[in-house]
Amino acid sequence: EPPARHDHLRLGLNNGLELRFHDARRFGSIQVFSPAAIKRQDPFVAMGPEPFSRAFTSSHLHQRAFGRGQPIKNFLLDGRTVAGIGNIYASEILFAARIRPETPIGKVTRIQWQKIVKETRRILTRAIACGGSTIADFVNSRGEAGSFQLELAVYGRAGQSCPCCGAGIVRAVMAGRATFYCPVCQKTSRQQADQVIRNS
Numbered sequence: 001e002p003p004a005r006h007d008h009l010r011l012g013l014n015n016g017l018e019l020r021f022h023d024a025r026r027f028g029s030i031q032v033f034s035p036a037a038i039k040r041q042d043p044f045v046a047m048g049p050e051p052f053s054r055a056f057t058s059s060h061l062h063q064r065a066f067g068r069g070q071p072i073k074n075f076l077l078d079g080r081t082v083a084g085i086g087n088i089y090a091s092e093i094l095f096a097a098r099i100r101p102e103t104p105i106g107k108v109t110r111i112q113w114q115k116i117v118k119e120t121r122r123i124l125t126r127a128i129a130c131g132g133s134t135i136a137d138f139v140n141s142r143g144e145a146g147s148f149q150l151e152l153a154v155y156g157r158a159g160q161s162c163p164c165c166g167a168g169i170v171r172a173v174m175a176g177r178a179t180f181y182c183p184v185c186q187k188t189s190r191q192q193a194d195q196v197i198r199n200s
Contacts, residue, residue: 048082051120056082058113065105065113072108073101074175076116085120088133091155091180093119100186101172101179126151154180 003010009021009030021030033041049055064081075081076090085093094101096119099112108116127133130148133155149156153163158171162182172179 046080048078048080050083051085051124056117056120058110058117061113061116062108062110065108068106069104071102071174072099072105073177073179075105077175077177082120085124087177087179088152088155089120089123089127092123092153095154095181095186096123098185098187100188101174101181103188154182156180 003020004022006024007020007022011019013019021028031041038044049060061081065075073090073094076085076093077087091101093116097112097115099108099116127148130151131144133149133152154169156178157169158180160169161167162169162185165182165184167182167184169180170183172181
């Protein structure tokens with residue numbers, strides 16, 4: 001098969017197959033290490049735990065976030081916090097956990113961190129089963145599109161109705177990335193505090 005437009009590297013393998021580095025958005029990079037050196041090299045040394053590992057816990061997130069004001073959406077996208085959560089999934093996880101993307105991480109409660117861990121695993125498990133999310137041109141190694149985009153609750157749905165409450169989904173830009181949320185289901189930390197006071 002001839003090279004595709006965004007194939008930046010092609011490696012011929014001994015079994016006759018070809019490994020291609022296909023990077024339409026140019027976020028990726030390639031580095032070559034010996035097996036012994038790979039764990040010592042950046043970015044692997046600073047990489048956070050995998051979402052399905054035992055190390056990815058609410059305690060891990062709470063400790064990394066304690067006393068900091070960074071927005072939670074940016075925190076989840078940081079590979080030093082957790083490996084592999086991309087922009088689509090960060091928006092979906094925060095919606096499922098009912099947390100506004102701009103919420104300062106120092107204000108997130110332990111219960112909310114538990115929800116984030118639970119929803120991260122649930123959403124990623126489902127996305128993997130669906131073959132990922134094909135928003136524009138993503139395909140797997142067999143050239144097949146994913147189908148999880150058909151199940152997205154908020155990502156890419158600005159102005160459409162929230163699947164839970166019917167309010168219009170809002171699009172914002174955070175750290176240069178499109179962010180989607182429901183202004184009713186995902187309350188700000190101030191709104192949550194006010195609700196606790198009213199319910200007391």
